[in-house]
Amino acid sequence: MTEGQFALVLNCGSSSLKFAIVNTDTAENILTGLAECLGADDARIEWKLDGKKQGLSLGADAMHQVAIDQLVKLIHQQDLDTCLSAVGHRVVHGGEQFTQSVLINAEVKATIKEMSKLAPLHNPANLLGIEAAQKSFPHLPQVAVFDTAFHQTMPQQAYLYALPKALYKQHGIRRYGFHGTSHYFVTQQAAKTLNKPVLEVNLITAHLGNGCSVSAVKNGQSVDTSMGLTPLAGLVMGTRSGDVDPGIVMYLNQQLGHSIDEIDKVLNKQSGLLGISEFSNDCRALEEAAAENNPGAQLALEVFSYQLAKFIAAYTVPLGRLDALVFTGGIGENSSFIRQTVLNHLTIFGFELDEQANLAARFGNTGIITRESSPKALVIPTNEELVIAQDAVRISSEEA
Template identity: 45%
Template sequence: MNVLVINAGSSSLKYQLFDMDTETVVAKGVCERIGIDGRLTHKPVSNGKPEFKAELPLPTHAEAINAVIEKLTSPEYGVISSLKEIGAVGHRVLHGGQKFSESVLINDTVIAAITECIPLGPLHNPANLMGIKACQKVMPGVPQVAVFDTAFHQTMPKHAYIYPIPYSYYEKYGLRRYGFHGTSHRYVSKIALEMLGIPAAGSRLITCHLGNGSSLAAVKDGKCVDTTMGLSPLEGLPMGTRSGSIDPTILSVMAANEGLTINQILDVLNKESGVLGVSGVSSDFRDIEQAAHEGNARAELALDIFDYDVKKYIGAYMAAMGGADAIVFTAGLGENGPETRERIVAGLEPLGICIDKEQNNVRGQQRDITGKGSKVKVFVIPTNEELVIARDTKEIVGK
């Protein structure tokens, strides 16, 4: 069975086609600048055919899906002979609110529920819906499955997700902690249990998804009990361009002194803050590390702030769970940043955590980097959110 995995943004559409008999990617690509001038990059993986990269007219997501199908089935660039060889489509959907604690087969009721969650995910959910509706238009009759970033975190206890504001705001508007990167946290926590050789029951993991967007999750008995992101992906750690958690009074001071509206302030906190805002160099940690090595004090400060906050959350989650069996690093920075991992773990020896510096010298590979005498295992585990989406899609469609 072939499963097409779609991650639709407002002007982009990423895709991977999986052969689920072997769980391998046979083709992948991205449509960019949808609604502007359009560009498609398509890469066959399994059969040695050439990559396609060119500007194409992509006025809507429907045309983008059409272009993807054309390339997947073309004699020159294709990996399948016809659309009939795609058994199902799995969609990444950012926000499922409190409505979805697992992946679901898409129907009109599900679409309506995703639409109702737009106020909670105003940037992503509309784009995700565009991808779903485009596939329904271009691929009528092909089953579609929604896999939610928020679903894994729906097991959090109420004391972890309720904000200490008037309870009526939760009742009326659903204002609570939801968490994101759930598909990634779910995947790496499962792999970590396999590496530990222990069952989910009784286990305690801290998964660190570190990249341009970053979050930690406390995973107990195989289920999420806390996570750093909140109502939106803005809460928690400082990130590439997001501020993370700050004193809300800052918003009032910015409004009064800069004359900014709430939406303008949120733009600053989402797009101009984080390590970019502190360093003034870049939102890319590689650029910031280079600048820090060259003596840029603000770049060094940005790294210190990020590492310090990750360290604090690790300690907090160990306290909340009564310890940890393993710390897992994943995502772009977590997988490829040995210096970042070393800085974060430094000083955690009193908690029984240390790494082997030689084993830590790894990028993008699954590895146990636990140091001698460490009571807590430390793992690097590359994430694979697309495979989780493909697996869920196959399972649900096969029911």
């Protein structure tokens, strides 16, 4: 194995566990994998090691501890445990309490549990992963890396809702933002590409995947972002609606008789690209169908791109100067069509697409996709696992 410092990264969902062992010196992934369908009859784990993909069944109703037990067995079999120096956990919601990654102790776990009221689908699952990892790796320091931390530099004018102030003071209802590790990573990389100090760079970063968010980054810090109290707000997403008239919630309840659970399902699971197209939330499938003149696919992509362009235009307001627009995430990194469509909506800012560069900047390739005379638009593949791993190693070293 190559020299370096290694961290195990765990991203625990309600029915899944994504994992990786990362060399923080070289950014190389030694091991990657996913346990999915946890709690169901077909729970299984798959991994990639030395270029080979393998997998096995975890057994019916297997949960996170079973998945981590299998992961530990795999790590032992490959003699990877001796090289690990820390475990890094993705935690979705840190509220206002956490502005950076922290070493996990009893107090930190209690706060993460308290924040579950703001992220009921995510934080409890994150805690399950933490508890399971502490049981399986009691000798390793465990570090929490928060999706919300990067956005804690937002000013009040950006994060407060125009609601009674008591709802914020007593219940913490405000804009928090998410995808923070991704926006942070591409900010650092964009500064290198632009050959500017990170604290002098002004960007709009667009993380586009099944979940989507835009951030305004001024002098290297987040000053606004599209997701809100929850990851439902902002852009059109794969199955999430993004911003809608709040009155729709009352209408669905009072006029159509939908329960709160049914409304939650509509907004989170049945909307976005899936809802408009009526057949898929996968951008690749929609682009293929749109090329064959499927009207639902064409409309979904048009709405997605138009709403994204509107947010990008709005987020120039706090910046004063725009050094670059950055695309990242599965769609942002791979869909030359979406990038072209969005930039065509933003000609008022002088963007001029370089079509060949746009096509070249796909499938893991970084690149500037605009002409030399144009404001810059960049494609930068994100690497959230690397950020989590680096924070885990750094913080565990500082606390040693």
